[in-house]
Amino acid sequence: MTVLLGGTIPEADIPALKKAGIAEIFLPGTSTTRHSNFVRKRAARKTRQGLLNNLAVGVAQLDGGPVRASSIPVQSLPGRPRKRGSSCSGCKYFLATVSASAAVTAESRSGNFRVIIRRKIVQKYFRENPGGLTAGLKHSRQRPWTENPLPGPIPPRSSASRSCGGFP
């Protein structure tokens, strides 16, 4: 959660508050547009971060060393279990990949994101937990992860698959 602070705050106190973890401090006279812009920007970033953290949590129980990282397209990913049964539209469509040691790397590209999954760990997780990552989560409107099962091992790239199909 991002925490913002507004009020009669002496400027001298700002560095300490930011150090404590306050994201931004708004002094008297700040335009309300600045608040809403800041919140919007920040919340977008946070949603991405939260999803990544959840993935890391979901897979963190697994052990195993690093495997070759590869990206796997996943249709939807679990978000936080939500008390109100609200939809989790933040998780629509991305390339997602997970890593076991919670060392999830992510980059955001034009609204999509890409995380790195260690494929074998995830496959092992799905073997052991057929319900998928959403098994314990209450996501009423969300389709379970298992609907879009993880693809098998990546086929070795042959020269044929790289060719464009007979085009000279």
Added chain:
Amino acid sequence: MPEKRIRVLIAKPGLDGHDRGAKIIARALRDAGMEVIYTGLRQTPEMIASAAAQEDVDVIGLSILSGAHNTLAPQLMELLKQKAWAT
């Protein structure tokens, strides 16, 4: 799928009773299309942390005009950190 609306908790920790600014911010954020929850006056950091968890908000906005920000803000951050909600 509809775009997720940002949920904001506007909170007034501490003992000052000046919440006009907090209400203005709440209204501005609401007008900007967000879902805003206002806690009301005189909340403790514990109450705010629990409200934030129950409402599942993305952002908490604090309004402090009593001069107690150096105490209250770190207290809240500490609570959030304990529950690993701070970002």
